[in-house]
Amino acid sequence: MQTGFEPLYAVLDNSPEYTRLADTLARGVGPVGVFGLGEAHRVHIEAALHAGRAGTTLIVAPSAQAAQRIYEELVCYHPDAMLFPIREMPLNAHSYVQSQELSFRRLRAMLRLLSAESALIVAPIEAVMQRMAPPDSIRSFTHTVRVGMEVSPDALMKKFIDAGYTREEVCEGRGQLARRGGYIDIFPVTAENPVRIEFFGDEVDTMREFDPISQRSTDNIGFALIPPATELPLDREMRQRGIAALRGKPHYAAETETLREGGTPANALSLLPVFCREELTILDYLPDDAVTILDEPARIDESARFAYSQFMDGFAQVLRSGEGHELQAGLLHAPNGVFARLDRGRTAMLFALTRSFQPIPMRELVKFDTRPIPRYIPGDTALRDDISLWKQKGFSVLLYAGEHGERLRDMLLDLGVEAAVVPELDRPIVERETLIVGRSLPHGYEYPALRLAVISEYELFGAGFRPAAKPKKRNADKLSLYDLTVGDLVVHEAHGIGRFTGVNTLVVDGKTRDYIELTYSAGDKLFIPTDQLDRVQKYIGGDAEKQKLSRLGSGEWQKTVARTRSSVRSLAFDLVKLYGERSRQKGFRFSPDTEWQQRLELGFPYRETADQLRSIKEIKADMESDRIMDRLLCGDVGYGKTEVALRAAFKCAMDGKQCAFLVPTTILAQQHYNTLSSHYAGFPIRVELVSRFRTPKELQEVKRQVAAGTVDVLIGTHALLAKDVKFKDLGLLIIDEEQRFGVNHKEQIKEMKRNVDVLTLSATPIPRTLHMSMSGIRDMSVIETPPEARYPVQTYVVEYSEALVREAVLKELGRGGQVYIVYNRVSTMDLFVDELTKLIPEAHIAYAHGQMHERQLENAMLDFLEGKFDVLVCSTIIESGLDISNVNTMIVVDADNMGLSQLYQLRGRVGRGQRLGYAYLTYRPNKVLSEVADKRLTAIREFTQFGAGFRIAMRDLEIRGAGDILGAEQHGHMAQVGYEMYCKLIDSAIREAKGEEVKPVFDTVMEIPIDANIPKKYIARETGRMEMYKRIASITDIDSLRDVQDELIDRYGDIPRSVQNLLDISLYKARASELGILSFTVKAGEVRLVFSEKAPLDGGKLFLAVQKLEGAVLQGGESVTLVLTKKHAESETMFDIAKEAVNALLSCIE
Structure with a gap:
């Protein structure tokens, strides 16, 4: 694949040192030691070696941080480069932590290595030392699904579940799986988009990719490769081996039972040696002709021995505590064994300085003459002087300026240096040329023997290279009624705050309809027809646990809404007036x-x-x-x-x-x-x-x-x-x-x-x-996207244990970082700090909380900021206002006692620098949780980008933000009427204050006795039916109706008659509302349409239109009513007549 950097590789062919290095690796007569290479030169040489051959290259780095840096720089040269991160390895029985982000990254790298494709993988040495499942087990759980293949949906579902996919109601994230009748949705861990498989009987009829947010299909495909969603898919033999090895260990009773039932324990990876006899590593996934490159071997050796020592210390501690399994000693291979495996003919060891390396003897030695590029101050003469010197020596000078090419050319002209600007270098480098290239490079480098100086944005402007961040789609807006669970509060615009108690299917006069059941104060119940769901929202805006239910028929809800409407109207007029005054001020x-x-x-x-x-x-x-x-x-x-x-x-x-x-x-x-x-x-x-x-x-x-x-x-x-x-x-x-x-x-x-x-x-x-x-x-x-430098914080939900805390703290200290431990019980914080000091004597620990004297608190914070302490035990005071880029691990004690939005903001305090951040949300082991805490903990477990928990956290924060902007009084009103209702009221008030026309909204009551519901056999899960009821109730015109129809067919198949009736009712409710119709009643032989006195209709046009309708009569009285009659006609026929009448009346709108 051409990447635009080929001339930078080709120039190395003129270097005897480089050709000797490449030849040694091609003939497999290494290991070869390579000396004299700085960081930027090493990445350049690594990129060139991989580009010069069709095979696989594994680059081993000293640490996770170094691997991340090398990977990010290599991605510039090779966009398909991959990172193979370290797997988390908790040893005690129930401290299972997992980051999906890291798991799927590892899996994608493993699967690339097992494919026939060329692969460029970067891995820290600790990841190379970790024990892995046999490649054949990954291959045997990789399934290809093709259009036309014969397989039953049930059999395919079982294969996917056995391969580690998690069954969910909606498939929204990698590793998830959903089933709806003859449809299976699956999100392969290696894919950009999920796949929808549609069956006709036991044959795959069609396959298509779909958008995980809208759930709508995008492109038809002929086949899909579905790899396992776990590094350790268990076959029958592995399960039996696990059951035998865990027998007699009471602390693994739950895992044993799961295995007996055919399941996979959540902590299976931490027990990998129990299931797999083979002592394999990532090196066993490499093809025979792969090149392995050790980036700074001396540091790799030091890191490997430190990681192994830390692991064995932790392992011994866990065994002493009566937990863990003796076979877990095999989770990490000893450094000497791994180095023996790396002692191969196609291994290159890249050093900055000339030195020996005992673990792997070198059979060939190559020494480069290189120089680093200094940093320049924009506009400073040092750049001009260096370019002049290089030109005198006959150098070619390439300035990679990214998007700043024109600006750099002007700056150089001011300094008396002429340089052409090209968007890309697509030809060989010409001697003595000075060229500005409109591409980005991570760092520059000088090769005196090749007479080449390459300067990057970093040296020119101090701009660090990061791969371009993909803009994330906002998921928070997706929060809706389909996130409802029984017991949640909802807001009905006319009746107030009630509790959702379920969906009831009722048969009235022989016709089937679904109703939303809401419970109000004093146990009163309300059954809402599904066509009114556009008037119902999930309650968000205050403390739901303390919120009072409205009392039906009391008028209190109407008063609350009126107070809020009056307040937001006053606020809107004040804001418009203030804005106008400031606009006029000069x-x-x-x-x-x-x-x-x-x-x-x-x-x-x-x-x-x-x-x-x-x-x-x-x-x-x-x-x-x-x-x-x-x-x-x-x-x-x-x-x-x-x-x-x-x-x-x-x-x-x-x-x-x-x-x-x-x-x-x-x-x-x-x-x-x-x-x-x-x-x-x-x-x-x-x-x-x-x-x-x-x-x-x-x-x-x-x-x-x-x-x-x-x-x-x-x-x-x-x-x-x-x-x-x-x-x-x-x-x-x-x-x-x-x-x-x-x-x-x-x-x-x-x-x-x-x-x-x-x-x-x-x-x-x-x-x-x-x-x-x-x-x-x-x-x-508004800034909605994170900076490119921010990595996603790896979030774990796990039982609290001393072993976990010690391991997490020492891991962060080992990479030179600091740790927050959030402990919200101020009265016992000092005792907790004493316990931590005994547990981790290596760490310097300080504490801070809001009840301390202001000066004492500030001193503690400042000392931590200045690095005088490694660990800060604190209350949630760090939730806002602190930005310490060196703090990249957070442990939250009793996370189940905190709200989701609070946890979201706390988590945002780590991972703010150039390192991966870790957040451990812990709860007490064996704690008997209240129903509320259990529900909250479940939500925390779903604390992912695509989970409802994340959307609720975001919405909570947005409400807090709205309160900050509009003031405490408005925040109170929002809590009383709920978020969505408040937004509707303020939108209307602001438009009125700005002098825009606010059209009256007519709430049409539809009474149409025909089957109009979503059958369970069409959409089985209640949340799915709720989602579609809400979508259908929100139909406003023929385009939105067709959009919903397309979605239904795409996701669930052909639309049943009762669902089509529901769609028609919703469309004609919207059209009736446009006409100012308050009541739309259909029965056998008759239709009655009752108009509001404010209906936006032209009387003359209405009279003429009615004259053209068969069997139509306009009746006067308190309200104008249009009556349509037809003897012996059934309700379905009368509804068709009503639809024709409404369509005819649309031309009468003023």
Whole structure:
């Protein structure tokens, strides 16, 4: 596969050292030692060696972090490179942890190695040492399904379940499986999209890929390869071996029973040696002609011995505690055995320095002459001088500038250097040329003997390379009634808050209909026809456990809605008025970006996301207009709001104006000060800090300089609002988390806002519907995608054990990181810290909680921030406001006592740097859980990107965000009427306040005695029927009806008559509502359509239309009623007549 870097590989053919290395590996006469290679050179050589042959290459790295770095850099050269991460290996019986993300990555690499395709795999040495299942067991559980093949759906389901797929009601994520009659949905772990298999009897009739979010089919396919969804699929012989080995071990009684019943224990992988006799590793998956490359062997040796020592210590501790199994000693191979396997003819060992390596003797030696490329400051003359020197020596100079090619050319021209710009280098490198290439490289390198200097974005601008992040689809919006379970609260727009108690199928006058059963206060019950489901939403917005049910017929719900409507209407008019006033005020018009601004932005360490770029553009446009800016920047924890804000602060300073950056805590002030100072280094921008970390004398001096105008950006807590802080020329106020300031401070902030541009940052996401409603009355920028540098946090739900805590902490300390342990019982925190100190004497442990004196708390936090402690035991005070990139492991004690949104925000505190983050959500072993806690724990277990738990967590956070923006009073109203109802009310109020026409909504009651329901034999699961009832009830026109029809046929097959009736009822309910019809009643021989007095109809047109309808009479009285009659006609026929009449009346709308 051509990748555009072939000229960079071809140039190495001119190197005698490289050709000797490649020849040694091709002939298999190594191992070969290669010396003199820096990090960037090693990755370049690794990429070239793989590109020069058709086979498989395994690169072994010293650690998980090093493997991640090498993988990310290799992906630039070879987009199909794969990472083989370390498998988690808990040893005690019930501490089972698993990260699906890491499991599926391992599986994809294993399956690539077993295929006939060329593979480039990067693995840390510990992953290479881990014991693995035989390749044949993976092959035997890999199934190919083709259109036309004969197989029963039941038999295929069993094969998939045996291969490790989990049966779910809806197939939304990798490793999942769903069955609906003659349909099987499966998401293969190696696929981009899930597959829908449709049967005709016992024959595969059609196969197609589908979208996991919309569940709609996309492309027809002829076959699919379905590999196992686990590294350890168990056959009959392996099960029997496991039963025999676990016999007589009481702590494995549950696992033994699962095996006897034909299942796979959740902790099977941690018992792999119990099931598999063969002592195999990933090396046994390699083809015979594979090349293995050891990247820094000395460090690999050191890491291997440390990992093995740690593992054996943990194993001994688990056995002493009476848990585990003696065969688990074989889970990790000893280093010497693994090195003996790596001592092969096609092994290359890449060193930075010349040295010997005892574990693997070298049969060939190659030494390269290389030099690193220095870092340059944008616009500095050092780059010009180096290019001139290289040119004098006859070098070719290639500058890989990514998307900054034109800008770099202009910068070089200013320095007197001419260079052509090409989007891609698709020809051999020409001697002595200087060329700017519009591609990205991770790092640059110099080969003096080849007269080649390659410079990357990293050296040019400090921009670190990351593979492009794929934009994630938002799943939070998908939360709906089909996430309902019996006992959940719902909101009916007309009747209020009730409890969902199930779906009932009732036969009335011989016709079958489904009704949603809701229970209200005093045990009153309400049966809602499914065509009214568009008026019912799941209740979200307050504490559901404390929420009172509405009382039917009391009028209290109507009063609550009226109060909320009045309040949001008042709020909307105030917002529109305020926005209008600020729009008319004239402010300072900032200049367009300066050259220094461009240099600053080129020097940012990572590429901005599309959301960040859009937000930056919006903020700059506001600042460059003469209207006073008042913009809200919303974004999740760690999504790069500060990076956006500091550009605005710099722009302000470039025009000689001052910027005030107001933050809620001293620690955050210090962090922002450090961030801005490092980014602004090299520019004439003075950043200062007012906080209690400064002495009174220092503070006085800073305030004097602020008043004199020599400080450009002042960062501080509420101390910045003091009367003696006087700015000479304030141009921009940036407020971080305004809702966390007290009432008095908010008043001072309001005063400060009067005549300056204001940018407010909020870490809680807001509802998209609210964002849409408020466009035009509040300037808002929203960042929804995480920065490219953030890796997904690996989340485990596991029983608490001392062995787990010790292992997780030492693992993080081993990679130079720090750990949060969230312990929310303040009264016993000191005792818990004492226990931890005894358990992990190697760690320096501090603690912090909200009941400590403010100064004591800040000191503990600052000491942790500065790395004086390894572990911080804390309450949930870290939920917001701390950004420490070195903390990448979190252990949450008693996670079952916390809410999902709280856990989501806590989890966002780790994995904020360039390392993988780990979050262990623990619960007490053998704890008898209450029904509520059990339900919460189940939700936490489903704490995945595609689970309902994640969507609820996101919605909880959005509601908190809405409260932050709209104020506490509105948050209270939202809790009273529920999230969706509130959004409808505020949307209507804002449109009214903006002077837009708000059309009345007519709620049509449909009484049509025909079979109209979704039979269980069509959609078996209740949540699936609820989902489709909600979709059908939301039909508004013929296009949305056809969309639902297509989805039903795609997912469930041909539409039964009763479902088609339901679709027609929903469409004609929407059309009747358009016409202002309040009641639509059908019975044998008669149809009655009752109109509202506000119906938007032209009387003359209505009279003429009715005259053309057979058997039609318009009746007057309190309400105009259209009566249609036909003797002896059945209800179905009368409904057809009614449909024709409604279609005819649509032309009468004014």
